[in-house]
Amino acid sequence: MxxxxxxxxxxxxxxxxxxxxxxxxxxxxxxxxxxxxxxxxxxxxxxxxxxxxxxxxxxxxxxxxxxxxxxxxxxxxxxxxxxxxxxxxxxxxxxxxxxxxxxxxxxxxxxxxxxxxxxxxxxxxxxxxxxxxxxxxxxxxxxWRCGAAKGSQNMFAITLGTGVGMGIVFNGQMYRGSHFYAGEGGHIAIAHKRERKCTCGRWDCWEAFASGTGLQITAEQTLEAAPETAQQEFKAKYCENGKVTTYAVIAAWKDNNHIGQQIIDDWHNHIAVGLSSLINVMDPDMIVVGGGLAQFVDFELLLERTRERSMSDAFQLVPAALGNxxxxxxxxxxxxxxxxxxxx
Ligand SMILES: [Zn+2]
Missing domain, CATH: 3.30.420.40 (ATPase, nucleotide binding domain)
Incomplete structure:
Protein backbone atom coordinates (compact mmCIF):
# COMPACT_ATOMS: atom_id res chain seq x y z
CA MET A 1 0.00 0.00 0.00
CA TRP A 144 23.52 34.53 10.51
CA ARG A 145 24.00 35.27 6.82
CA CYS A 146 27.75 34.89 6.65
CA GLY A 147 29.31 34.97 10.12
CA ALA A 148 29.39 32.78 13.22
CA ALA A 149 25.79 31.49 12.86
CA LYS A 150 25.91 30.41 9.22
CA GLY A 151 23.81 27.29 8.81
CA SER A 152 21.61 27.97 11.85
CA GLN A 153 17.81 27.71 11.64
CA ASN A 154 16.86 29.51 14.86
CA MET A 155 19.41 31.78 16.49
CA PHE A 156 19.84 34.92 18.48
CA ALA A 157 22.84 37.18 18.83
CA ILE A 158 23.60 39.39 21.81
CA THR A 159 26.03 42.28 21.96
CA LEU A 160 27.68 43.04 25.28
CA GLY A 161 28.71 46.69 25.40
CA THR A 162 27.50 49.77 27.25
CA GLY A 163 24.11 48.03 27.01
CA VAL A 164 22.95 44.57 25.91
CA GLY A 165 21.57 44.34 22.37
CA MET A 166 19.78 41.38 20.84
CA GLY A 167 18.64 40.27 17.39
CA ILE A 168 16.68 37.15 16.48
CA VAL A 169 16.63 35.05 13.31
CA PHE A 170 13.69 32.67 13.58
CA ASN A 171 12.97 29.98 10.98
CA GLY A 172 15.55 31.52 8.68
CA GLN A 173 14.08 35.04 8.83
CA MET A 174 14.72 38.22 10.76
CA TYR A 175 12.17 38.21 13.60
CA ARG A 176 10.91 41.68 14.51
CA GLY A 177 7.71 40.92 16.44
CA SER A 178 4.28 42.50 15.92
CA HIS A 179 5.39 46.10 16.53
CA PHE A 180 9.15 45.92 15.84
CA TYR A 181 9.95 45.55 19.56
CA ALA A 182 11.16 41.92 19.45
CA GLY A 183 14.72 41.29 20.54
CA GLU A 184 14.68 43.68 23.49
CA GLY A 185 16.19 40.84 25.51
CA GLY A 186 18.41 43.32 27.34
CA HIS A 187 15.27 44.45 29.16
CA ILE A 188 13.96 41.16 30.52
CA ALA A 189 13.99 41.40 34.33
CA ILE A 190 16.37 39.04 36.13
CA ALA A 191 15.55 40.22 39.69
CA HIS A 192 12.51 41.73 41.39
CA LYS A 193 13.66 43.69 44.43
CA ARG A 194 14.51 46.93 42.69
CA GLU A 195 18.24 46.37 42.95
CA ARG A 196 19.35 48.30 39.88
CA LYS A 197 17.71 50.95 37.75
CA CYS A 198 18.05 50.38 33.99
CA THR A 199 18.63 53.02 31.31
CA CYS A 200 15.09 52.27 30.03
CA GLY A 201 13.62 53.53 33.32
CA ARG A 202 12.56 50.07 34.56
CA TRP A 203 14.18 48.04 37.32
CA ASP A 204 16.52 45.03 37.30
CA CYS A 205 16.75 44.52 33.55
CA TRP A 206 19.33 41.97 32.35
CA GLU A 207 21.25 44.88 30.80
CA ALA A 208 21.71 46.50 34.23
CA PHE A 209 23.76 43.44 35.24
CA ALA A 210 25.32 41.95 32.10
CA SER A 211 26.45 45.14 30.29
CA GLY A 212 29.69 47.05 30.85
CA THR A 213 27.78 49.42 33.13
CA GLY A 214 26.36 46.42 35.01
CA LEU A 215 29.78 44.88 35.37
CA GLN A 216 31.07 48.11 36.86
CA ILE A 217 28.24 48.26 39.43
CA THR A 218 28.94 44.61 40.37
CA ALA A 219 32.61 45.55 40.78
CA GLU A 220 31.85 48.52 43.04
CA GLN A 221 29.48 46.48 45.21
CA THR A 222 31.86 43.53 45.49
CA LEU A 223 34.73 45.79 46.41
CA GLU A 224 32.67 47.60 49.05
CA ALA A 225 31.81 44.29 50.69
CA ALA A 226 35.44 43.12 50.73
CA PRO A 227 37.73 43.55 53.79
CA GLU A 228 39.39 46.97 54.00
CA THR A 229 42.93 45.68 53.29
CA ALA A 230 41.84 43.75 50.18
CA GLN A 231 39.96 46.85 48.95
CA GLN A 232 43.03 49.03 49.34
CA GLU A 233 45.27 46.49 47.63
CA PHE A 234 42.85 46.23 44.68
CA LYS A 235 42.59 50.00 44.26
CA ALA A 236 46.34 50.57 44.56
CA LYS A 237 47.18 47.86 42.07
CA TYR A 238 44.49 48.13 39.38
CA CYS A 239 42.57 51.42 39.67
CA GLU A 240 43.60 54.76 38.27
CA ASN A 241 42.75 57.58 40.73
CA GLY A 242 40.86 55.05 42.82
CA LYS A 243 38.20 54.60 40.10
CA VAL A 244 36.79 51.10 39.68
CA THR A 245 36.48 50.69 35.90
CA THR A 246 35.84 47.66 33.68
CA TYR A 247 39.52 47.81 32.69
CA ALA A 248 40.58 47.63 36.35
CA VAL A 249 38.37 44.58 36.89
CA ILE A 250 39.69 42.82 33.79
CA ALA A 251 43.30 43.56 34.81
CA ALA A 252 42.65 42.17 38.30
CA TRP A 253 40.94 39.09 36.88
CA LYS A 254 43.84 38.37 34.52
CA ASP A 255 46.20 38.79 37.47
CA ASN A 256 44.25 36.09 39.41
CA ASN A 257 43.25 38.65 42.04
CA HIS A 258 40.59 37.13 44.30
CA ILE A 259 38.17 40.08 44.08
CA GLY A 260 38.65 40.38 40.31
CA GLN A 261 37.82 36.69 39.90
CA GLN A 262 34.71 36.98 42.06
CA ILE A 263 33.45 39.95 40.00
CA ILE A 264 34.02 38.20 36.66
CA ASP A 265 32.46 35.00 38.01
CA ASP A 266 29.34 36.95 39.05
CA TRP A 267 29.28 38.66 35.65
CA HIS A 268 29.25 35.27 33.90
CA ASN A 269 26.39 34.21 36.17
CA HIS A 270 24.48 37.39 35.29
CA ILE A 271 24.94 36.75 31.56
CA ALA A 272 23.97 33.08 31.97
CA VAL A 273 20.72 33.88 33.84
CA GLY A 274 19.46 36.02 30.95
CA LEU A 275 20.73 33.67 28.25
CA SER A 276 19.07 30.61 29.77
CA SER A 277 15.72 32.40 30.11
CA LEU A 278 15.87 33.33 26.42
CA ILE A 279 16.95 29.79 25.50
CA ASN A 280 14.02 28.31 27.43
CA VAL A 281 11.60 30.49 25.42
CA MET A 282 13.19 30.15 21.99
CA ASP A 283 15.03 26.80 21.89
CA PRO A 284 17.68 28.13 19.49
CA ASP A 285 20.32 25.97 17.85
CA MET A 286 22.89 28.73 18.10
CA ILE A 287 23.67 31.81 20.21
CA VAL A 288 26.25 34.36 19.11
CA VAL A 289 27.92 36.62 21.66
CA GLY A 290 29.54 39.79 20.34
CA GLY A 291 30.19 43.40 21.32
CA GLY A 292 33.19 45.09 22.92
CA LEU A 293 33.01 43.02 26.12
CA ALA A 294 32.75 39.62 24.38
CA GLN A 295 36.55 39.41 24.28
CA PHE A 296 36.49 39.03 28.08
CA VAL A 297 33.92 36.24 28.11
CA ASP A 298 35.18 32.80 29.08
CA PHE A 299 32.97 30.82 26.68
CA GLU A 300 33.56 27.49 28.42
CA LEU A 301 32.50 28.92 31.78
CA LEU A 302 29.53 30.77 30.26
CA LEU A 303 28.34 27.61 28.50
CA GLU A 304 28.56 25.65 31.75
CA ARG A 305 26.61 28.28 33.72
CA THR A 306 24.02 28.66 30.95
CA ARG A 307 23.48 24.90 30.61
CA GLU A 308 22.83 24.59 34.35
CA ARG A 309 19.74 26.75 33.88
CA SER A 310 18.52 25.70 30.42
CA MET A 311 15.96 23.02 29.58
CA SER A 312 17.83 22.16 26.38
CA ASP A 313 21.56 21.72 26.14
CA ALA A 314 21.50 21.23 22.38
CA PHE A 315 22.66 24.70 21.46
CA GLN A 316 25.99 26.15 20.46
CA LEU A 317 27.35 29.25 22.16
CA VAL A 318 29.86 30.97 19.91
CA PRO A 319 31.76 34.26 19.70
CA ALA A 320 30.72 36.67 16.91
CA ALA A 321 32.84 36.43 13.77
CA LEU A 322 32.23 39.69 11.90
CA GLY A 323 33.27 42.14 14.62
CA ASN A 324 32.44 45.76 13.82
ZN1 LIG B 1 15.77 48.11 30.80
Whole structure:
Protein backbone atom coordinates (compact mmCIF):
# COMPACT_ATOMS: atom_id res chain seq x y z
CA MET A 1 0.00 0.00 0.00
CA UNK A 2 1.24 3.40 -0.93
CA UNK A 3 1.81 5.87 1.91
CA UNK A 4 -0.19 9.09 1.67
CA UNK A 5 1.75 12.22 2.47
CA UNK A 6 -0.26 14.37 4.88
CA UNK A 7 2.21 17.20 5.16
CA UNK A 8 5.69 17.75 3.85
CA UNK A 9 8.15 18.03 6.70
CA UNK A 10 11.20 18.84 4.69
CA UNK A 11 13.07 21.68 6.32
CA UNK A 12 13.18 24.97 4.49
CA UNK A 13 16.35 25.76 2.59
CA UNK A 14 17.48 28.29 5.19
CA UNK A 15 20.43 29.33 3.19
CA UNK A 16 19.48 30.01 -0.36
CA UNK A 17 22.44 30.66 -2.69
CA UNK A 18 23.82 34.17 -2.32
CA UNK A 19 21.77 36.69 -4.24
CA UNK A 20 24.91 38.75 -4.52
CA UNK A 21 26.06 36.50 -7.35
CA UNK A 22 23.34 37.98 -9.60
CA UNK A 23 22.90 41.69 -10.28
CA UNK A 24 24.35 44.75 -8.61
CA UNK A 25 25.72 44.74 -5.04
CA UNK A 26 24.17 46.59 -2.06
CA UNK A 27 25.71 49.14 0.31
CA UNK A 28 25.66 48.59 4.07
CA UNK A 29 25.90 51.57 6.44
CA UNK A 30 26.35 51.31 10.19
CA UNK A 31 25.47 54.48 12.11
CA UNK A 32 27.21 54.48 15.49
CA UNK A 33 27.26 57.05 18.29
CA UNK A 34 30.66 58.37 17.23
CA UNK A 35 31.28 56.97 13.74
CA UNK A 36 29.46 56.11 10.52
CA UNK A 37 30.89 53.18 8.53
CA UNK A 38 29.79 52.37 4.98
CA UNK A 39 30.88 49.71 2.51
CA UNK A 40 29.78 47.66 -0.48
CA UNK A 41 29.04 43.96 0.04
CA UNK A 42 29.59 41.96 -3.14
CA UNK A 43 30.16 38.51 -4.53
CA UNK A 44 33.63 37.81 -5.88
CA UNK A 45 33.36 35.27 -8.71
CA UNK A 46 37.12 34.63 -8.62
CA UNK A 47 37.07 33.36 -5.02
CA UNK A 48 33.41 32.32 -4.90
CA UNK A 49 33.08 34.30 -1.65
CA UNK A 50 30.98 37.29 -0.64
CA UNK A 51 33.11 40.18 0.55
CA UNK A 52 32.96 43.65 2.05
CA UNK A 53 34.85 46.30 0.05
CA UNK A 54 35.53 50.06 -0.17
CA UNK A 55 35.00 50.82 3.54
CA UNK A 56 34.37 54.52 4.17
CA UNK A 57 34.01 56.18 7.54
CA UNK A 58 33.17 59.56 9.01
CA UNK A 59 32.51 60.98 12.48
CA UNK A 60 28.75 61.02 13.25
CA UNK A 61 27.53 64.62 12.85
CA UNK A 62 25.28 65.94 15.61
CA UNK A 63 23.03 68.17 13.47
CA UNK A 64 20.48 66.59 11.18
CA UNK A 65 21.38 68.40 7.98
CA UNK A 66 25.12 67.58 8.09
CA UNK A 67 24.20 64.06 9.12
CA UNK A 68 21.95 63.52 6.08
CA UNK A 69 24.48 65.12 3.72
CA UNK A 70 27.22 62.83 5.07
CA UNK A 71 25.09 59.74 4.38
CA UNK A 72 24.17 60.97 0.89
CA UNK A 73 27.85 61.71 0.09
CA UNK A 74 28.92 58.24 1.19
CA UNK A 75 26.15 56.57 -0.82
CA UNK A 76 26.88 58.61 -3.95
CA UNK A 77 30.61 57.93 -3.71
CA UNK A 78 30.12 54.16 -3.39
CA UNK A 79 27.44 54.14 -6.07
CA UNK A 80 29.67 55.99 -8.55
CA UNK A 81 32.36 53.38 -8.02
CA UNK A 82 30.29 50.19 -7.86
CA UNK A 83 26.87 50.98 -9.36
CA UNK A 84 24.87 49.59 -6.43
CA UNK A 85 21.35 48.15 -6.20
CA UNK A 86 20.16 49.17 -2.71
CA UNK A 87 21.22 50.73 0.59
CA UNK A 88 20.88 49.07 4.01
CA UNK A 89 21.16 51.22 7.13
CA UNK A 90 21.83 49.90 10.62
CA UNK A 91 20.94 52.34 13.41
CA UNK A 92 20.15 52.47 17.13
CA UNK A 93 16.50 52.80 18.08
CA UNK A 94 13.33 50.84 17.49
CA UNK A 95 12.89 50.80 13.71
CA UNK A 96 9.75 50.18 11.67
CA UNK A 97 11.73 48.52 8.91
CA UNK A 98 8.72 48.25 6.58
CA UNK A 99 8.34 52.03 6.36
CA UNK A 100 11.94 52.82 7.31
CA UNK A 101 10.87 54.97 10.24
CA UNK A 102 12.63 55.27 13.57
CA UNK A 103 10.04 54.83 16.35
CA UNK A 104 11.91 54.75 19.63
CA UNK A 105 14.89 56.25 21.39
CA UNK A 106 17.98 56.72 19.27
CA UNK A 107 20.46 56.58 22.12
CA UNK A 108 23.23 59.12 21.95
CA UNK A 109 22.55 60.36 18.41
CA UNK A 110 20.99 63.83 18.49
CA UNK A 111 21.02 64.10 14.67
CA UNK A 112 18.48 61.28 14.40
CA UNK A 113 15.96 62.85 16.79
CA UNK A 114 14.51 65.00 14.00
CA UNK A 115 14.76 62.40 11.26
CA UNK A 116 12.02 59.84 11.76
CA UNK A 117 11.55 59.13 8.03
CA UNK A 118 15.15 58.26 7.15
CA UNK A 119 14.20 55.90 4.30
CA UNK A 120 12.00 58.47 2.54
CA UNK A 121 14.60 61.25 2.81
CA UNK A 122 17.50 59.13 1.56
CA UNK A 123 15.51 57.58 -1.29
CA UNK A 124 14.48 61.05 -2.49
CA UNK A 125 18.09 62.28 -2.39
CA UNK A 126 19.85 59.24 -3.89
CA UNK A 127 17.22 57.57 -6.10
CA UNK A 128 18.17 54.20 -4.57
CA UNK A 129 15.94 51.87 -2.53
CA UNK A 130 16.79 52.16 1.19
CA UNK A 131 16.16 49.65 3.99
CA UNK A 132 16.51 50.79 7.63
CA UNK A 133 17.07 48.26 10.42
CA UNK A 134 17.71 48.30 14.18
CA UNK A 135 21.47 47.83 14.77
CA UNK A 136 21.23 44.71 16.94
CA UNK A 137 18.92 43.11 14.34
CA UNK A 138 21.29 43.97 11.51
CA UNK A 139 24.29 42.56 13.42
CA UNK A 140 22.44 39.32 14.18
CA UNK A 141 21.39 38.99 10.54
CA UNK A 142 24.95 39.58 9.36
CA UNK A 143 26.27 36.87 11.69
CA TRP A 144 23.52 34.53 10.51
CA ARG A 145 24.00 35.27 6.82
CA CYS A 146 27.75 34.89 6.65
CA GLY A 147 29.31 34.97 10.12
CA ALA A 148 29.39 32.78 13.22
CA ALA A 149 25.79 31.49 12.86
CA LYS A 150 25.91 30.41 9.22
CA GLY A 151 23.81 27.29 8.81
CA SER A 152 21.61 27.97 11.85
CA GLN A 153 17.81 27.71 11.64
CA ASN A 154 16.86 29.51 14.86
CA MET A 155 19.41 31.78 16.49
CA PHE A 156 19.84 34.92 18.48
CA ALA A 157 22.84 37.18 18.83
CA ILE A 158 23.60 39.39 21.81
CA THR A 159 26.03 42.28 21.96
CA LEU A 160 27.68 43.04 25.28
CA GLY A 161 28.71 46.69 25.40
CA THR A 162 27.50 49.77 27.25
CA GLY A 163 24.11 48.03 27.01
CA VAL A 164 22.95 44.57 25.91
CA GLY A 165 21.57 44.34 22.37
CA MET A 166 19.78 41.38 20.84
CA GLY A 167 18.64 40.27 17.39
CA ILE A 168 16.68 37.15 16.48
CA VAL A 169 16.63 35.05 13.31
CA PHE A 170 13.69 32.67 13.58
CA ASN A 171 12.97 29.98 10.98
CA GLY A 172 15.55 31.52 8.68
CA GLN A 173 14.08 35.04 8.83
CA MET A 174 14.72 38.22 10.76
CA TYR A 175 12.17 38.21 13.60
CA ARG A 176 10.91 41.68 14.51
CA GLY A 177 7.71 40.92 16.44
CA SER A 178 4.28 42.50 15.92
CA HIS A 179 5.39 46.10 16.53
CA PHE A 180 9.15 45.92 15.84
CA TYR A 181 9.95 45.55 19.56
CA ALA A 182 11.16 41.92 19.45
CA GLY A 183 14.72 41.29 20.54
CA GLU A 184 14.68 43.68 23.49
CA GLY A 185 16.19 40.84 25.51
CA GLY A 186 18.41 43.32 27.34
CA HIS A 187 15.27 44.45 29.16
CA ILE A 188 13.96 41.16 30.52
CA ALA A 189 13.99 41.40 34.33
CA ILE A 190 16.37 39.04 36.13
CA ALA A 191 15.55 40.22 39.69
CA HIS A 192 12.51 41.73 41.39
CA LYS A 193 13.66 43.69 44.43
CA ARG A 194 14.51 46.93 42.69
CA GLU A 195 18.24 46.37 42.95
CA ARG A 196 19.35 48.30 39.88
CA LYS A 197 17.71 50.95 37.75
CA CYS A 198 18.05 50.38 33.99
CA THR A 199 18.63 53.02 31.31
CA CYS A 200 15.09 52.27 30.03
CA GLY A 201 13.62 53.53 33.32
CA ARG A 202 12.56 50.07 34.56
CA TRP A 203 14.18 48.04 37.32
CA ASP A 204 16.52 45.03 37.30
CA CYS A 205 16.75 44.52 33.55
CA TRP A 206 19.33 41.97 32.35
CA GLU A 207 21.25 44.88 30.80
CA ALA A 208 21.71 46.50 34.23
CA PHE A 209 23.76 43.44 35.24
CA ALA A 210 25.32 41.95 32.10
CA SER A 211 26.45 45.14 30.29
CA GLY A 212 29.69 47.05 30.85
CA THR A 213 27.78 49.42 33.13
CA GLY A 214 26.36 46.42 35.01
CA LEU A 215 29.78 44.88 35.37
CA GLN A 216 31.07 48.11 36.86
CA ILE A 217 28.24 48.26 39.43
CA THR A 218 28.94 44.61 40.37
CA ALA A 219 32.61 45.55 40.78
CA GLU A 220 31.85 48.52 43.04
CA GLN A 221 29.48 46.48 45.21
CA THR A 222 31.86 43.53 45.49
CA LEU A 223 34.73 45.79 46.41
CA GLU A 224 32.67 47.60 49.05
CA ALA A 225 31.81 44.29 50.69
CA ALA A 226 35.44 43.12 50.73
CA PRO A 227 37.73 43.55 53.79
CA GLU A 228 39.39 46.97 54.00
CA THR A 229 42.93 45.68 53.29
CA ALA A 230 41.84 43.75 50.18
CA GLN A 231 39.96 46.85 48.95
CA GLN A 232 43.03 49.03 49.34
CA GLU A 233 45.27 46.49 47.63
CA PHE A 234 42.85 46.23 44.68
CA LYS A 235 42.59 50.00 44.26
CA ALA A 236 46.34 50.57 44.56
CA LYS A 237 47.18 47.86 42.07
CA TYR A 238 44.49 48.13 39.38
CA CYS A 239 42.57 51.42 39.67
CA GLU A 240 43.60 54.76 38.27
CA ASN A 241 42.75 57.58 40.73
CA GLY A 242 40.86 55.05 42.82
CA LYS A 243 38.20 54.60 40.10
CA VAL A 244 36.79 51.10 39.68
CA THR A 245 36.48 50.69 35.90
CA THR A 246 35.84 47.66 33.68
CA TYR A 247 39.52 47.81 32.69
CA ALA A 248 40.58 47.63 36.35
CA VAL A 249 38.37 44.58 36.89
CA ILE A 250 39.69 42.82 33.79
CA ALA A 251 43.30 43.56 34.81
CA ALA A 252 42.65 42.17 38.30
CA TRP A 253 40.94 39.09 36.88
CA LYS A 254 43.84 38.37 34.52
CA ASP A 255 46.20 38.79 37.47
CA ASN A 256 44.25 36.09 39.41
CA ASN A 257 43.25 38.65 42.04
CA HIS A 258 40.59 37.13 44.30
CA ILE A 259 38.17 40.08 44.08
CA GLY A 260 38.65 40.38 40.31
CA GLN A 261 37.82 36.69 39.90
CA GLN A 262 34.71 36.98 42.06
CA ILE A 263 33.45 39.95 40.00
CA ILE A 264 34.02 38.20 36.66
CA ASP A 265 32.46 35.00 38.01
CA ASP A 266 29.34 36.95 39.05
CA TRP A 267 29.28 38.66 35.65
CA HIS A 268 29.25 35.27 33.90
CA ASN A 269 26.39 34.21 36.17
CA HIS A 270 24.48 37.39 35.29
CA ILE A 271 24.94 36.75 31.56
CA ALA A 272 23.97 33.08 31.97
CA VAL A 273 20.72 33.88 33.84
CA GLY A 274 19.46 36.02 30.95
CA LEU A 275 20.73 33.67 28.25
CA SER A 276 19.07 30.61 29.77
CA SER A 277 15.72 32.40 30.11
CA LEU A 278 15.87 33.33 26.42
CA ILE A 279 16.95 29.79 25.50
CA ASN A 280 14.02 28.31 27.43
CA VAL A 281 11.60 30.49 25.42
CA MET A 282 13.19 30.15 21.99
CA ASP A 283 15.03 26.80 21.89
CA PRO A 284 17.68 28.13 19.49
CA ASP A 285 20.32 25.97 17.85
CA MET A 286 22.89 28.73 18.10
CA ILE A 287 23.67 31.81 20.21
CA VAL A 288 26.25 34.36 19.11
CA VAL A 289 27.92 36.62 21.66
CA GLY A 290 29.54 39.79 20.34
CA GLY A 291 30.19 43.40 21.32
CA GLY A 292 33.19 45.09 22.92
CA LEU A 293 33.01 43.02 26.12
CA ALA A 294 32.75 39.62 24.38
CA GLN A 295 36.55 39.41 24.28
CA PHE A 296 36.49 39.03 28.08
CA VAL A 297 33.92 36.24 28.11
CA ASP A 298 35.18 32.80 29.08
CA PHE A 299 32.97 30.82 26.68
CA GLU A 300 33.56 27.49 28.42
CA LEU A 301 32.50 28.92 31.78
CA LEU A 302 29.53 30.77 30.26
CA LEU A 303 28.34 27.61 28.50
CA GLU A 304 28.56 25.65 31.75
CA ARG A 305 26.61 28.28 33.72
CA THR A 306 24.02 28.66 30.95
CA ARG A 307 23.48 24.90 30.61
CA GLU A 308 22.83 24.59 34.35
CA ARG A 309 19.74 26.75 33.88
CA SER A 310 18.52 25.70 30.42
CA MET A 311 15.96 23.02 29.58
CA SER A 312 17.83 22.16 26.38
CA ASP A 313 21.56 21.72 26.14
CA ALA A 314 21.50 21.23 22.38
CA PHE A 315 22.66 24.70 21.46
CA GLN A 316 25.99 26.15 20.46
CA LEU A 317 27.35 29.25 22.16
CA VAL A 318 29.86 30.97 19.91
CA PRO A 319 31.76 34.26 19.70
CA ALA A 320 30.72 36.67 16.91
CA ALA A 321 32.84 36.43 13.77
CA LEU A 322 32.23 39.69 11.90
CA GLY A 323 33.27 42.14 14.62
CA ASN A 324 32.44 45.76 13.82
CA UNK A 325 31.28 44.81 10.32
CA UNK A 326 28.29 42.67 11.36
CA UNK A 327 25.86 45.62 11.14
CA UNK A 328 27.08 46.70 7.69
CA UNK A 329 26.88 43.13 6.34
CA UNK A 330 23.45 42.45 7.85
CA UNK A 331 21.98 45.77 6.67
CA UNK A 332 23.37 45.24 3.15
CA UNK A 333 21.87 41.74 2.87
CA UNK A 334 18.52 42.89 4.27
CA UNK A 335 18.44 45.76 1.75
CA UNK A 336 19.22 43.38 -1.11
CA UNK A 337 16.68 40.80 0.00
CA UNK A 338 13.93 43.43 0.41
CA UNK A 339 14.21 44.05 -3.35
CA UNK A 340 12.49 41.85 -5.94
CA UNK A 341 14.78 39.09 -7.17
CA UNK A 342 16.37 39.91 -10.56
CA UNK A 343 15.76 37.55 -13.44
CA UNK A 344 18.71 35.18 -13.74
ZN1 LIG B 1 15.77 48.11 30.80
Missing amino acids: KDTVVSQLNPQPYHSPSRLAVGQPPIGIDIGGTKINAAVVRHNPATGEDELISLLNSPTPTDSETFLNTLVDMIQKLNAEHSVSAVGISTAGVVDSIHGRILGSTGNMPALKNIANLKELLEAKTGLPVHVENDANAAAYGE HAGIVGAAYLALESQPEPLA
